[in-house]
Amino acid sequence: MTNQGLTPEEAARYLRQRGEVTGGEIFLSGLSARKALELAREARRVARASGGRSVDPKDDQATSPTETSEGEAMGMTATYDDLRAQALVCRLCGLADTRKHVVFSDGNPRARLMVVGEAPGAREDETGRAFVGPAGKLLDLLLATVGLSRERSVYICNVLKCRPPGNRDPLPEEIQTCTPYLRRQIQLIAPEAILAVGSFAARFLTGREESLGRLRGEVYSYQGVPVVVTYHPAALLRNSGWTRATWDDLQFLLQIMPETDRAVTPD
Numbered sequence: 472m473t474n475q476g477l478t479p480e481e482a483a484r485y486l487r488q489r490g491e492v493t494g495g496e497i498f499l500s501g502l503s504a505r506k507a508l509e510l511a512r513e514a515r516r517v518a519r520a521s522g523g524r525s526v527d528p529k530d531d532q533a534t535s536p537t538e539t540s541e542g543e544a545m546g547m548t549a550t551y552d553d554l555r556a557q558a559l560v561c562r563l564c565g566l567a568d569t570r571k572h573v574v575f576s577d578g579n580p581r582a583r584l585m586v587v588g589e590a591p592g593a594r595e596d597e598t599g600r601a602f603v604g605p606a607g608k609l610l611d612l613l614l615a616t617v618g619l620s621r622e623r624s625v626y627i628c629n630v631l632k633c634r635p636p637g638n639r640d641p642l643p644e645e646i647q648t649c650t651p652y653l654r655r656q657i658q659l660i661a662p663e664a665i666l667a668v669g670s671f672a673a674r675f676l677t678g679r680e681e682s683l684g685r686l687r688g689e690v691y692s693y694q695g696v697p698v699v700v701t702y703h704p705a706a707l708l709r710n711s712g713w714t715r716a717t718w719d720d721l722q723f724l725l726q727i728m729p730e731t732d733r734a735v736t737p738d
């Protein structure tokens with residue numbers, strides 16, 4: 472089905488209908504960047520007008536009965552601070568036995584861009600911060616090339632909040648158990664766009680079991696938020712030949728964030 476010819480109002484109605492059918496997870500592909508942005512803005516406007524989503528993680532007053540019901544159904548509480556506090560003591564899967572720290576996020580909770588990776592690594596597990604170490608530094612550098620910084624304009628987290636032992640791949644049951652936290656984070660942060668880095672985040676947020684190379688270059692939608700896919704910075708450290716492709720993906724991302732604050736003072 473194509474969505475190219477829809478008006479924003481028609482698109483919003485379509486998103487709402489799909490959301491009712493799919494339980495809020497909506498995957499669209501092949502959209503133009505402009506159409507994806509229109510869809511996302513209209514979906515967010517409608518959600519906010521109906522009281523269905525908090526737009527400010529620091530504003531407890533923005534939390535409505537509608538949004539608490541989903542959080543409570545998942546065992547989650549509704550506010551950002553409560554969600555984070557709950558995650559930090561979570562023992563819902565076996566990774567709780569081997570982790571040192573739960574890694575909830577890093578960056579700015581009021582950010583317009585959300586970067587989602589796979590899972591914490593050894594340095595993240597040690598520090599409790601997302602994307603530290605060489606891969607984190609490379610991510611910061613790449614974001615800086617397009618005028619974004621984690622301090623001001625980017626919120627960073629992972630699909631899994633705890634490190635799989637030995638950096639093994641996440642297990643399907645771990646992803647299933649942990650991703651209600653991510654879904655709630657996306658609702659509460661309400662970013663203008665999501666950058667999925669690496670194949671696990673890309674597959675989860677696009678709903679497609681395809682290689683990262685095949686998923687790149689399109690705009691998808693997750694919970695009404697445009698999603699762009701690129702390589703994980705740890706993979707770039709192993710294969711620098713993908714750096715140019717990653718920069719191209721970031722330029723693509725900027726096309727759906729045309730009003731991005733690029734006046735960031737370099738660190």
Ligand code: SF4
Pocket residue numbers: 558561562563564565566567573631632633645648649
């Ligand atoms: S990985 Fe997620 S579900 Fe498992 S213990 Fe950590 S926070 Fe809880």
